Amino acid sequence: MTISGSDVTVESVVRRVVARHREERGALLPVLHALQAELGHVPQEAVPVLAEELNLSRADVHGVVTFYHDFRREPAGRTTVRICRAEACQALGADRLVSYAREAGLPLGETSADGSVTVEQVFCLGNCALGPAVEVNGRLHGRVGPARLGSLLNGTVSS
Known part of the structure; x- marks a missing residue:
């Protein structure tokens, strides 16, 4: 999926954000915060990419995204x-x-x-x-x- 009519994809954004945080211990939370800051939410299609990049299960990533109320799965209003x-x-x-x-x-x-x-x-x-x-x-x-x-x-x- 492309983002707002640009050539940038959710997958490319996820991979770029993970690369910035890869060396951090417990990188999932900082990555999720960075994704939300950049995209305005954590889209569902980011979950499998995050799981692959961070060597976690999709269930683990989904569980964190849905557990913390600060993470949005849909874009917020203006x-x-x-x-x-x-x-x-x-x-x-x-x-x-x-x-x-x-x-x-x-x-x-x-x-x-x-x-x-x-x-x-x-x-x-x-x-x-x-x-x-x-x-x-x-x-x-x-x-x-x-x-x-x-x-x-x-x-x-x-x-």
């Missing part, structure tokens, strides 16, 4: 929203944020039909004193209520 569901944020209203996202047609773990937004749950963003916390494209926001989440989803809040 905007990624992560809602903290840890205890402190739950106590301060994270459930209202999840409900708001669902009512807006953005269920957790899914990407909007137009590919614009992916909403995910996480279990701590390390911003417990300012919960409920939300991360939008890597930028942390505290004391987020449903109205502010709506603004973040629509791209109308910058801080």
